[in-house]
Amino acid sequence: MRQLNRWWLLILLLILPWLPLSGLRAEERLRVVATTTQAADLVRVIGGERAALTALMGSGVDPHLYKPTESDIAAMSAAQVVVYNGLNLEGQFETVFEALGQRAVRTYALSEPVVQAGLIQEETAGVPDPHFWLDPRNWMLAAEGLAEMLAEADAANADFYRANAAAYIKQLETLYEWAAAAMTDESIPETKRVLVTSHDAFQYFGNAFGWRVRGIQGVSTEAEASVSDIQAVAGLVASEGIAAIFVESSVPRATVEAVIAAARARGAEVRLGVRELYSDAMGAPDAFGGTYIEMIVHNVVTILQSFGYAVPPLPESLGIVLPEEFQER
Ligand SMILES: [Zn+2]
Structure with missing residues (x-):
């Protein structure tokens, strides 16, 4: 019995470096899951062809009420990175995110850099308002934060992610200026x-x-x-x-x-x-x-x-x- 265990340990040690979870090989794309439609869009922009994206929610879906399906949970467990909004927008995902924390899956809340910058508003005391993306200036922070996180997860392509973020932030600045001028004419x-x-x-x-x-x-x-x-x-x-x-x-x-x-x-x-x-x-x-x-x-x-x-x-x-x-x- 003990002999058998030792064999298994040896086999495991031999195959471990080849398991997908153990790291990213050169030609492999980063497996990313995104919860909301806006999170998925940002992964498409920043991750480009380096990210193999699975988007969980479609258009017209209310993220406050959306319950992850079995296949969503399977996709998140097999992912390297899960990108979500945070601030309890995805109210039904809490236990799944906790469980992913136990596994070797990186989770990233796009609200994190906005929280760090002190730009989150509260609905009432202690209840953060999760809809920060509707200010394009906040989305610039999210883009930058996501690029840094992808650069960490996939260091070989760090420059690619950062360049995508820089180009996108320029577009968001143009968008913001146009919208602000239009709305305050x-x-x-x-x-x-x-x-x-x-x-x-x-x-x-x-x-x-x-x-x-x-x-x-x-x-x-x-x-x-x-x-x-x-x-x-x-x-x-x-x-x-x-x-x-x-x-x-x-x-x-x-x-x-x-x-x-x-x-x-x-x-x-x-x-x-x-x-x-x-x-x-x-x-x-x-x-x-x-x-x-x-x-x-x-x-x-x-x-x-x-x-x-x-x-x-x-x-x-x-x-x-x-x-x-x-x-x-
Ligand atoms: Zn809402």
Whole structure:
């Protein structure tokens, strides 16, 4: 028996260097799993062809409520790196992340560098607001942080990841400048810069672009909106004369419709935005809004058009052309 154990130990020692978990061989791609659509997009940008990406959530999926499936858990266990948002956005993943910590899987929260920079807002004392990506300046920090982590996990390609991050951060700067100028144009009275949405995902977005923000539900969609939430927002819409409010692609539209009905009952003239907004999930890969940059452009254009404001031309360096149906209506 003891003899047998010794044989096994010898075999194990011989094959150990060849096991995938023991490290990365030259031609092998880094196995990365990403939870949300925006995390997956950032891995595609920074990891490029060096990363073999498995994306868990699709467009229209609510990360607050999404429960990892068996195949998700298998993919995460077999990964070298798991990239997620953190700050409890993926509320159903906690035990899986704990278990991965016991294995040789690196986990990386994209919120980490934003936390380090002291830029995380709180909904109420002690409850961090996880939607930091909706400020492109925070996404620059996430891009830089992810590049450093991939450089550590795959040192042979460190320069590749860092160069991708540097180029992408330049694009995000251009995106931010365009969006900030568009959202604070002098044609938009400051008192009219109010964004009402399904849930409280847009505080960072509002901060970035100088708009007040009100969600019908809180920062998580786990608690449903109450009748008094709906009446309170309807009161705000009526008293401030807010002309349009917005459904988010990952949240059922019923509460927004209830607010519109309640506000109209108070004599308000309010309608749905011309399109849904992307908050916790990006658009489908083949739709406009299927990348992070397109998602921000999509939201800015949709908000401006819903209130009847002009959309300034997009910087050419973003390489984005608005689809036909987004052209001025
Ligand atoms: Zn959310």
